Amino acid sequence: MTKMEFDRHRRLRQSASIRKMVRETKLDQDDFIYPIFVKEAGSEKTEVSSMPGVYQWPLTEVLQEVEEIVNLGIPSVILFGLPIEKDAVGSSAFHDHGIVQEATRIIKEAYPELTVIADTCLCQFTDHGHCGVIKGNDIDNDPSLQILAQTAISQAKAGADIIAPSNMMDGFVAVIRQGLDEAGFEHVPVMAYSVKYASAFYGPFRDAAHGAPSFGDRKTYQMDPANREEALREAQSDLNEGADFLIVKPALSYLDIIREVKDFSGVPLVAYNVSGEYAMVKAAALNGWINEREVVLEKLLSMKRAGADLILTYHAKDAVKWMKQSIEKGDQ
Numbered sequence: 001m002t003k004m005e006f007d008r009h010r011r012l013r014q015s016a017s018i019r020k021m022v023r024e025t026k027l028d029q030d031d032f033i034y035p036i037f038v039k040e041a042g043s044e045k046t047e048v049s050s051m052p053g054v055y056q057w058p059l060t061e062v063l064q065e066v067e068e069i070v071n072l073g074i075p076s077v078i079l080f081g082l083p084i085e086k087d088a089v090g091s092s093a094f095h096d097h098g099i100v101q102e103a104t105r106i107i108k109e110a111y112p113e114l115t116v117i118a119d120t121c122l123c124q125f126t127d128h129g130h131c132g133v134i135k136g137n138d139i140d141n142d143p144s145l146q147i148l149a150q151t152a153i154s155q156a157k158a159g160a161d162i163i164a165p166s167n168m169m170d171g172f173v174a175v176i177r178q179g180l181d182e183a184g185f186e187h188v189p190v191m192a193y194s195v196k197y198a199s200a201f202y203g204p205f206r207d208a209a210h211g212a213p214s215f216g217d218r219k220t221y222q223m224d225p226a227n228r229e230e231a232l233r234e235a236q237s238d239l240n241e242g243a244d245f246l247i248v249k250p251a252l253s254y255l256d257i258i259r260e261v262k263d264f265s266g267v268p269l270v271a272y273n274v275s276g277e278y279a280m281v282k283a284a285a286l287n288g289w290i291n292e293r294e295v296v297l298e299k300l301l302s303m304k305r306a307g308a309d310l311i312l313t314y315h316a317k318d319a320v321k322w323m324k325q326s327i328e329k330g331d332q
C-alpha cells in the first residue's frame with residue numbers, strides 16, 4: 001500500500017512536555033487588573049448578590065482585600081466608587097475627599113508598590129445615573145468634559161497611578177490629558193475605555209455600583225454591538241488624543257475586536273472581562289454545571305490569544321490561585 005500523504009499535527013501533542021514546549025500563549029499574574037468597589041456608607045463589606053465573591057468595601061475594611069491581592073502578586077487594582085451624595089453633575093466624583101480619592105490615599109500609603117487605577121466616570125455619582133451631564137433628555141457632551149477632567153485631576157492628586165476614563169464622551173481623552181498636563185501630572189498615563197459597547201453584560205455591575213441610568217439607556221454614547229469599523233475609529237481618536245492604553249469592553253463577545261484593535265494600534269491593550277461574563281460563569285459553577293477553574297482559565301487564555309496584553313477581571317484572585325496550584329501540581 002502506498003503511504004498516504006497527510007499532516008501529522010498530533011506529533012506536537014503527544015506528551016505534556018511537548019505540549020508545553022509549543023504552547024503559544026500563557027497567562028501570567030502580571031496580566032491581571034483586579035476591580036475593587038469602595039463605598040462611603042456603612043462599616044462592613046457587602047457581597048454583590050449577582051456577583052458571588054465580589055464585595056463593596058468600606059474604607060475601614062478595604063485594606064483586607066488589598067492585602068490579599070498584594071500577597072497573590074497581582075500588580076494592579078482599579079477602583080470604582082460608591083458615594084453617599086449624588087447630584088445632577090456628579091460633584092462627589094471630583095471632590096478631593098471623594099470616595100475614590102480617599103481609597104486611593106489609603107491604599108497607596110499602605111502599598112506604595114501596587115498600581116492604583118482610578119475609573120473616571122460620572123454615572124455612579126450623578127442622580128440620573130448617566131455618564132455625563134444632562135440637557136433635556138440628552139447627555140451633553142462638551143460640558144461633561146470639564147467635569148471629567150476635574151475628576152481625573154483630583155484622582156491623580158490623591159495618588160492614582162493611572163487614569164481610566166470610561167464615559168465615552170467624544171474628546172474625553174484630549175481634555176483629560178490636557179487637564180492632567182496642566183496640573184503637573186504629565187507622567188500619569190491614560191488607560192482609555194476606547195471601545196465600549198452598549199452591552200447587556202454590564203447588568204451585575206450596575207447592581208454593584210448603583211449606576212443604572214434612571215431614564216433612557218447609554219446607546220447615544222456607548223457603541224452599537226454590531227459595529228467593528230466604528231471600533232477602529234474610536235480607538236484611533238483616542239490614540240490621537242494621547243491614550244497610553246486602550247480598553248475593549250466587554251471581552252468575550254468581542255474577541256474579534258480585541259484582535260483588530262491590537263493589530264492596528266501598537267499600544268498595550270486591555271480586555272475588560274465584565275460583570276455579566278463573570279456572573280454567568282459563577283451561576284453555572286454554583287449549579288455544578290461547569291468546571292469553574294477550567295472554564296475561567298480557558299476564557300482568560302482566549303482573551304490573551306486574541307491579543308490582550310492585560311485583563312481586567314473579577315476572576316483575577318481565583319485565577320492566580322489556580323495558576324499557582326497548577327505549577328505546584330505540575331499540571332499541564
Ligand code: PBG
Nearest residue numbers: 121123166201202205274275276
Ligand atoms: C461605568 C462603568 C460600567 C462598567 C464599568 N464602568 C457600567 C456601564 O457603563 O453601564 C461595567 C463593568 C462591568 O460590567 O463589569 N461607566
